[in-house]
Each structure stands twice: as C-alpha cells, then as structure tokens.
Amino acid sequence: MADSETTTPTKMSARNVNVFYGEKQAIQDVSIDVDLDNVTAFIGPSGCGKSTFLRTLNRMNDTVPSARVTGTITLDGDDIYASGMDVVQLRARVGMVFQKPNPFPKSIYENIAYGPRIHGLASGKAELDQIVEKSLRRAGLWEEVKDRLHDSGTALSGGQQQRLCIGRAIAVEPEVILMDEPCSALDPIATAKIEELILDLRGNYAIVIVTHNMQQAARVSQRTAFFHLGRLVEQGPTTEIFTNPREERTKDYITGRYG
Numbered sequence: 001m002a003d004s005e006t007t008t009p010t011k012m013s014a015r016n017v018n019v020f021y022g023e024k025q026a027i028q029d030v031s032i033d034v035d036l037d038n039v040t041a042f043i044g045p046s047g048c049g050k051s052t053f054l055r056t057l058n059r060m061n062d063t064v065p066s067a068r069v070t071g072t073i074t075l076d077g078d079d080i081y082a083s084g085m086d087v088v089q090l091r092a093r094v095g096m097v098f099q100k101p102n103p104f105p106k107s108i109y110e111n112i113a114y115g116p117r118i119h120g121l122a123s124g125k126a127e128l129d130q131i132v133e134k135s136l137r138r139a140g141l142w143e144e145v146k147d148r149l150h151d152s153g154t155a156l157s158g159g160q161q162q163r164l165c166i167g168r169a170i171a172v173e174p175e176v177i178l179m180d181e182p183c184s185a186l187d188p189i190a191t192a193k194i195e196e197l198i199l200d201l202r203g204n205y206a207i208v209i210v211t212h213n214m215q216q217a218a219r220v221s222q223r224t225a226f227f228h229l230g231r232l233v234e235q236g237p238t239t240e241i242f243t244n245p246r247e248e249r250t251k252d253y254i255t256g257r258y259g
C-alpha cells in the first residue's frame with residue numbers, strides 16, 4: 001500500500017453535488033473533500049460517474065452543452081461555480097491529465113512552454129527555458145528528451161507522451177492535478193513510471209486519480225472513494241477501504257464480484 005495518509009488541510013470541497021446530462025442524472029448528492037497532501041483515488045464500475053464527477057472539479061463539464069451541475073464545489077474556500085470565476089484561471093490551478101495522452105502537435109518544448117507563455121509566467125526566453133526544464137524534470141522526462149526538445153511531442157512513446165502531458169499540466173504551477181485513468185492506454189512499464197511519478201508529486205499538489213485498477217489505487221493513493229450508480233458509496237483511508245470496507249457494495253467491488 002502507498003504511504004499512510006497524512007492529516008492535511010482540505011484543498012477542494014464538494015457538497016451535495018448533482019450532475020445531469022439533459023434529463024439523465026449521472027451524479028447524485030456527492031459530498032467529498034480533497035486533501036492537499038494526499039492522493040485521492042476514485043474507483044467504481046464503468047459508468048458509475050467517476051469521470052463525470054472528476055470533471056466537475058475544474059468545470060470541464062462546461063464543455064458539454066447538456067451537462068448541468070448543482071451543489072457547491074470550493075477551491076480554498078471559493079465557489080468555483082460562482083459567476084465571477086475565471087474558468088481559464090481555474091483550469092490552470094486545477095490541471096487535468098486525460099486517459100489518452102494528448103500532446104499538442106507541436107515540439108516537446110512548445111508543449112510545455114505554451115501554458116506558461118499564455119499565463120504570463122515567464123518574463124523572457126531564459127525564464128521560459130528554465131520552466132521547461134523544471135517541468136520536464138518533475139515529470140521524469142528531462143533525461144530522455146533534453147537533446148531533442150524541438151522534436152514533435154507526438155513522436156514520443158505513449159508513456160513519454162503521458163509524462164509530457166503531466167509536465168504540461170505542472171508547467172502552469174497548478175495546485176490540484178486531476179488524472180482520468182492516466183495509465184489505461186499504457187503498457188506495464190510505462191504505467192509503473194507514471195505511478196512512481198504520482199508518488200513523487202505527492203505533497204506538491206493535491207492529486208485525484210480515476211482508476212479501474214484496484215492495485216493501482218492501493219499503490220498510489222492514501223484516500224479512496226468508491227462510486228456506484230452515480231452515488232459516492234464510501235470514502236476513507238485507502239488501507240481501510242481495501243482491507244475493511246464498511247459497505248457490502250464496496251467489498252463486492254474490490255473483491256472483483258462485479259464491475
């Protein structure tokens with residue numbers, strides 16, 4: 001199991017959150033806190049709403065015309081659905097890594113430099129170069145790409161592309177990183193590298209990961225939330241959820257009885 005959870009301040013809070021796609025309700029009355037220094041795993045059977053809920057945390061659901069969110073979600077106490085919220089800024093603070101690596105069809109350097117440039121984080125080329133190096137180092141990719149920064153990001157292997165996407169998220173200095181099944185398109189070696197990276201990043205960012213892989217949830221997370229049919233059934237320290245779940249449905253899922 002991953003290192004035990006630490007008691008850390010809450011970074012994000014969701015209270016009584018519902019999500020609808022048109023008439024269909026995909027998330028029902030979910031309340032959960034995301035801690036600053038822990039990795040939180042969302043697990044549950046396909047279609048239970050993990051991705052939908054994850055996407056409420058940086059308003060990615062805004063991009064789906066039929067989606068509607070009710071309830072309250074806060075980041076450092078501020079309502080992220082408040083009318084004055086700058087969504088571009090929010091998504092820089094709450095970054096996201098997707099299931100399929102999706103680097104821009106640009107150079108490795110540009111993949112990382114783009115965000116800091118548009119957010120005005122660098123005053124010149126030298127500072128931008130530093131941000132690119134620091135982000136690629138943090139993403140565990142620097143040594144592999146430092147001599148070919150101007151090659152296309154899409155020419156990297158799948159695992160390298162995913163680390164590039166993590167580097168791209170890190171480059172704009174996020175506070176929270178949301179990962180939606182970040183390893184599902186990767187082989188076991190590339191997966192192990194991403195898991196190591198998640199453990200390295202822990203403590204610098206609040207991290208939430210959606211995963212279908214129980215072993216992965218156990219390895220990388222300190223908190224686990226189990227979703228079923230759009231509801232949050234149970235949440236708690238990962239060790240407890242995996243060894244001593246309170247709910248029968250959680251036990252059935254983690255022992256592979258359904259899902």
Ligand SMILES: Nc1ncnc2c1ncn2[C@@H]1O[C@H](COP(=O)(O)OP(=O)(O)OP(=O)(O)O)[C@@H](O)[C@H]1O
Pocket residue numbers: 021026044045046047048049050051052053064066
């Ligand atoms: N854009 C959309 N429009 C309409 N319904 C959607 C949309 N996205 C998801 N849904 C529905 O919402 C429910 C939850 O889907 P979601 O993708 O969040 O589940 P999930 O637990 O992440 O599933 P999986 O593990 O298979 O990725 C499903 O019934 C799904 O069909």
